[in-house]
Amino acid sequence: MVFVITAQTKKDSQSAHTDFTRSVYMESDTQPDNQTVLKKWKQKYGDDVDESTLEIEPLKDMDADKLRADGMEVSKI
DSSP states (O other): OEEEEEEEEEEEOSSOEEEEEEEEEEEOSSOOOHHHHHHHHHHHHOOEEOGGGOEEEEETTOOHHHHHHTTOOEEEO
16 A cells, blocks of 8 residues: 655754655555654654654555656655
8 A cells, every 4th residue: 555644844954954844655565653654754764753743644546666657756664
């Protein structure tokens, strides 16, 4: 199954502190829990996520391979 994950993130750099909302696609055989998603997000993107803004929505009838063929990045959980 493919899920679209959306959350408010925080990223610090030497020049600035930025808060922004990011949406990503993740693939999992089962509905992922928040802690699993947060761990994977941190590994993949290096962002700190505000867990209270985390949304995990399944994309019905969406195939991860089709998304990848269309040039979208889909991470495996």
